[in-house]
Amino acid sequence: LTGDIPAMWLRDSAVQMASYFPRISKRPGLRQVLEGAIRAQSYFILQDPWANAYNPKYIPPSSVKKYDRQLGRGGWVWTRNFELDSVAYFFNFLWNFHQTPGVWQPGALLLEPLVHDAVVTMLRLLEVEQHHEQRSPYRYSELQREGLGPPCGYTGMVWSAFRASDDPQTYSYNIPDNMYLWGSLARLLKINAATWEDSYISATAQKLMVDLHDGITKHGIVEVQPGVRMYAYEVDGLGNKLVDFDDPNLPSLLALPLLGYDVYDQQVYSTTRTRILSPANRYFFSGIELRGLGSPHTEAQFVWPLATAVEALTSDSPAQQAELLRMLLKMASGNGLVHESVHVSAISRFTRPEFGWANAMLVVAVETLLGVDCDAQAEVHRLAAIAQREGQEVRVPANQGRDIPQYYEQLEASIKHE
Numbered sequence: 023l024t025g026d027i028p029a030m031w032l033r034d035s036a037v038q039m040a041s042y043f044p045r046i047s048k049r050p051g052l053r054q055v056l057e058g059a060i061r062a063q064s065y066f067i068l069q070d071p072w073a074n075a076y077n078p079k080y081i082p083p084s085s086v087k088k089y090d091r092q093l094g095r096g097g098w099v100w101t102r103n104f105e106l107d108s109v110a111y112f113f114n115f116l117w118n119f120h121q122t123p124g125v126w127q128p129g130a131l132l133l134e135p136l137v138h139d140a141v142v143t144m145l146r147l148l149e150v151e152q153h154h155e156q157r158s159p160y161r162y163s164e165l166q167r168e169g170l171g172p173p174c175g176y177t178g179m180v181w182s183a184f185r186a187s188d189d190p191q192t193y194s195y196n197i198p199d200n201m202y203l204w205g206s207l208a209r210l211l212k213i214n215a216a217t218w219e220d221s222y223i224s225a226t227a228q229k230l231m232v233d234l235h236d237g238i239t240k241h242g243i244v245e246v247q248p249g250v251r252m253y254a255y256e257v258d259g260l261g262n263k264l265v266d267f268d269d270p271n272l273p274s275l276l277a278l279p280l281l282g283y284d285v286y287d288q289q290v291y292s293t294t295r296t297r298i299l300s301p302a303n304r305y306f307f308s309g310i311e312l313r314g315l316g317s318p319h320t321e322a323q324f325v326w327p328l329a330t331a332v333e334a335l336t337s338d339s340p341a342q343q344a345e346l347l348r349m350l351l352k353m354a355s356g357n358g359l360v361h362e363s364v365h366v367s368a369i370s371r372f373t374r375p376e377f378g379w380a381n382a383m384l385v386v387a388v389e390t391l392l393g394v395d396c397d398a399q400a401e402v403h404r405l406a407a408i409a410q411r412e413g414q415e416v417r418v419p420a421n422q423g424r425d426i427p428q429y430y431e432q433l434e435a436s437i438k439h440e
Contacts, residue, residue: 028078029075029076029077029078029100029101030062030063030066030075030076030077030078030100031074031075031108032063032066032067032074032075032076032108032111032112033074033105033107033108033111033186033379034378034379035059035062035063036059036063036111036112036114036115037111037272037379037382037383038378038379038382039055039056039059039115040115040118040382040386041382041385041386042055042056043056043118043119043122044122045397046122046124046125047123047124048397049433049434050124051434051437052434052437053125055437056119057119057131059115060115060116060119060131060137061131061134061136061137062076063112063115063140064134064136064137064139064140065098065136065140066098067112067140067143067144068136068139068140068143069097069098069099070094070097070098070099070102071140071143071144071147072094072102072104072147072160073094073098073099073100073101073102073103073104074101074102074103074104074105074108074184074188075099075100075101075103076098076099076100077097077098077099077100080097080098081096081097082096082097083095083096083097084096092163093162093163093164094162101188102162103162103183103184103188104151104160104162104182104183104184105182105183105184105185105186105188105199106151106180106181106182106196106199106200106203107182107186107196107199107202107203107272107273109144109147109148109203109206110199110202110203110205110206110273111206112140112144113141113144113206113207113209113210114205114206114209114282116132116137116141116210116213117206117209117210117212117213119131119132120132120213120216120217129216129217132213132217132218133217133218138218138220141210141218141223142220142222142223145222145223145226145227145230148180148203148226148230149226149230151180151181151182152176152178152179152180152181152230152233153176154170154171154174154181154194155170155173155174155176158170158181160183162183164190165183165190171183171194172192172193172194172258173258173260174193174194174195174258174259174260175258175259175260176259177195177237177240177241177257177259178233178234178236178237178240179195179200179233179234179237179238179241179242179259180195180199180200180203180230180234181194181195182194182195182196182199185199185269185271186199186269186271186272186273186274187269187270187271187317187318187319188319189269189317189318189319191256192256192264193256193257193258193262193263193264194256194258194259195237195241195242195256195257195258195259196255196256197238197242197253197254197255197256197257197275198253198255198268198273198274198275198277198278198281199273200234200237200238200242201234201238201273201278201281201283201286202272202273202281202282202283203230203234204231204234204235204238204281204282204283204285205281205282205283205284206282207227207230207231207234208231208282208284209282210223210227211223211224211227211228214227235285238283241254241257241259241263242254242257243287243290244257244263244265246265246266246297250293251289251290251293252265252266252290252293252294252297253275253278253290253291253294255267255268255269255275266297266298266302266303266304267298267303267304267305268298268303268305268315268329269315269317269319270314270315270316270317270325270326270328270329270332270363271317271326271328272328272332274329274332275291275294275295275298276295276298276299276315276329276332276333276336277332277335277336278291278294278336279291279336280332280335280336295336298315299315299333303315305317305318307322307323307324307325307366308366309323309365309366309367310366310367311352311365311366311367311368311369312325312330312349312352312353312364312365312366312367312369313325313349313366314326314329314330314333314349314366315329315330315333316363317363320362320363320373323365323366323367324363324364324365324366324371324372324373325363325364325366326362326363326380327350327353327360327361327362327363327364327377327380327383327384328379328380328383330346330349330350330353331346331350331380331383331384331386331387332383333346334346334347334350334387334391335386335387335390335391343391347387347388347391347392350384350387352364352369353369353372354384355369355370355372356370356372356375357375357376359375359376359377359381360377360380360381360383360384361373361374361375361376361377361380362374362377362380401433404433404436405427405428406427408427408430408431409426409427412425412427412430413425
């Protein structure tokens with residue numbers, strides 16, 4: 023689940039689970055948790071591949087309110103906001119599992135019909151949404167033109183309705199989403215060669231990659247001043263574009279080097295990065311305590327730890343990385359957890375007390391940039407919590423010695439799964 027919301031987002035759950043992959047060799051019990059998450063995502067995709075978040079338990083549509091039914095909710099669907107990044111996150115989740123050292127025969131899971139069929143279902147959806155105006159059956163009651171969305175032309179890219187923030191897109195082709203999709207398809211091709219050997223998957227993924235790159239190059243790189251080119255955030259294929267903007271959620275333009283889109287233009291990215299991390303972007307905020315990227319999803323002057331982590335991970339300056347890591351630790355204000363967003367001048371003000379995705383990204387940033395393994399310190403905290411809990415009830419052990427926390431349950435026992 024995403025943290026403080028009782029639902030499973032494809033995107034958030036894939037990121038949260040990703041922090042467990044490097045730990046499987048030391049804690050094999052985690053494999054069942056990860057395999058369960060992959061099976062759950064695959065099952066949900068087969069129920070409704072356009073949905074972005076799902077219910078942990080089936081809810082009869084007739085039991086939810088008219089408002090929710092009109093938004094396609096009910097059954098297994100929590101929210102039916104079609105977000106293209108969800109597709110890429112699913113493909114990358116499979117790749118991470120397949121490539122993790124210490125996982126014996128990962129192909130056994132991927133060869134299950136449930137997983138294969140979810141992959142094929144998503145590829146068919148992508149082919150349809152390249153031609154959204156003509157072929158898509160997707161309708162959403164909050165979108166204009168009776169749910170079809172704003173007008174768009176064919177670009178070769180894949181249409182999407184909502185950003186990774188769950189906010190509606192301004193224009194129908196989100197550039198970082200399509201970049202991330204390109205990278206995930208490249209990885210899917212490698213999985214296919216090693217496991218399914220499915221000719222449809224191979225041919226479709228290769229064609230999509232060509233179409234996506236052509237569309238990004240032709241429509242996604244725009245001139246904002248004479249001789250100054252940057253990546254647009256969204257376009258519609260009809261000449262309209264959203265520039266000098268980035269959303270702090272991932273995928274983002276800031277995160278481009280992390281998306282697997284290996285064919286990006288480095289000079290165009292450099293210009294894009296400079297502009298979105300400056301007042302040219304009206305959602306860039308700076309205050310007494312923090313600076314960074316905000317979002318239309320939250321109030322002005324609130325910046326997102328997700329974007330701060332990405333800025334650190336994509337910086338080539340050790341001094342800047344250290345500064346950004348210090349900011350990230352500041353952002354764990356109040357309850358010690360990383361939040362959705364934090365006020366730049368008053369870190370006690372934040373949105374969402376627990377945001378699983380952001381907490382996972384903090385772990386990634388600390389381990390990647392400092393080269394440390396968080397497990398040892400986490401175990402110290404876990405044992406301290408057990409000692410505090412057990413100290414409330416006095417009982418002398420059978421050996422008449424001290425009541426030490428090492429007697430009690432292992433970490434795996436605290437991970438609830440079915």
